[in-house]
Amino acid sequence: MASPAPLPLPPQVPAADPEALRAALPSALREEFDAEWVLVLDRAKQSHSLREIHDLLNKWQHTAAMELREPGSYGRVLEKAAQIEAAGGRTTGVSIEDMRALIQQRLQAG
Template identity: 50%
Template sequence: MASPAESTARGAPTVPPDADPGAIRRALSPRLAEEFDVEWAHALDQAKASMNLTGIYQLLLKWRGIAAAEQRDPGAHFRLLAKAEQILQTGQHPGAVPVEDLHALIGERLGR
């Protein structure tokens, strides 16, 4: 049986996995599952030490989003990270529209 990440066509609507660590992990690629495991272990340790589950909830919310994005478009998370790194290193966002062009487009659409 195909995993959820394999069974969804690119760009098709997807339902995020349940907010359950096992469901989230099953929706991830092996490489992302390893990262999830590290963060999950850290969040559990923090929750035990602080007796506060906020970090667990935040982690599940974050990884649910990543899993849903990966189901729609496998590799999307790593492409996003690579693009962010490129922007940070160069100060440039390739393909970005200058703000002046956006203002002009807004003005045009508003009939100004």
């Protein structure tokens, strides 16, 4: 009996390093990273803190890993966020008031 083919290894997570992250990102996201990088560097110069730089690198490390696993996923997340925002923060067509009324009905029905 033949053994099953091994599962592919997950993509390598890039280091939380600007150069490694840029190399792992698709060109469209590289531009966005670069713009945020410049902004955060300017803020760090003013605040004398590296916190925002670490936060930015962490965010983009997760984004790069997500894109390596599933290309285009970052854009899909942004699209979904825009849809939710356009719907007033709702992820469904049901308002919070309607949802509360439904919960109350179910609680009373026991």
